[in-house]
Amino acid sequence: MTRPRRRADAELNRARIVAAARSLVQQPDELRLNEVAKAAGVGQGTLYRHFASREELLVEVYRDDVHELVEAASVLLAHHDPLSALAAWFRRVTEYARIKRGVFAAVTTSVRTDLADHSIGSIGEAITSLLDAGKAEGVIRGDADARDVILLIGALTRLDDDEWDTRADRLLRIVLDGLRANE
Amino acid sequence: MTRPRRRADAELNRARIVAAARSLVQQPDELRLNEVAKAAGVGQGTLYRHFASREELLVEVYRDDVHELVEAASVLLAHHDPLSALAAWFRRVTEYARIKRGVFAAVTTSVRTDLADHSIGSIGEAITSLLDAGKAEGVIRGDADARDVILLIGALTRLDDDEWDTRADRLLRIVLDGLRANE
DNA sequence: ACCTGAACACCGTTCAAGT
């Protein structure tokens, strides 16, 4: 868990890049990496030295948000029954997806990276804990796993801006119902 | 419904472009438009004259496949109960999505274009007819519409190649269960 | 009316030179 040592200037550049990216992702256009480098005041090569891919950068940009989602899962489970916790967590994810669309991409990327590492990762664990609580009470189908949830919730990513109000909640309810054990 | 008149050479070029694209989309790489033009033996400008956007081209490339899916809906409804028909149609879409991943993008684009035209379009009608049959019998939730289905089924698009066998069926079952009226 | 293909635009990515 100890950070790899970096030269102070490298550390600073890295932080500048992430800060610039965090500000630029707010805009509706696709994030341009050269623009990030320019806004951060570093050369393009420096960006690539710190982040081997666009996705690595995005994971870093949304690290705190993803962490909050992970924390939320256990808090919700402590205070609600499994189905309500899952529903509330879904709503939480949706809010993020609505405001910061990139969060979802970061979540998906994280999960994918984690799986490639043969580890489930923190987001995967969060979703798994929600599902497991429901399975233990027999209210969630036994065969569903975290990646099923990620893939289905991903439908929200493709919502048009003007559809959220009418459609997002219903989509989540459909997914939630589909995940319930057929009593 | 009558075709707009085109010069014979234009018609031929158009057909060549679609044929070249149909062959090139088979490959795993992204479809490069310049490559399509080259393979079709026409200038790039000719491609743009016939298809204003990449999506327009893709809709044309998959026109027959989309039409087959539309036809399948009424055939299935004639021979099965609504839920089985919907399940069978889902499986059909999945097979297409697995073999020709682009079909799904074409379906989505068609639906989106149709909606922008304030018309539901043939694919939208096909899905609506499947849903309506189920609603009439009280086995499908009354608030679900064709676009919900498109968005949810779209989860399959993001499956990795090696996941299909283990995950595709389950995802479809989850969506199908979610679409059922809670008895 | 339609076609051609050189040229332009836009970005991601690399790498030689520098500190």
Added chain:
DNA sequence: ACCTGAACACCGTTCAAGT
């Protein structure tokens, strides 16, 4: 060990010239 930024690569898109 790290940074810079010119240069390259890759594609989509346009448009002047041609039939």
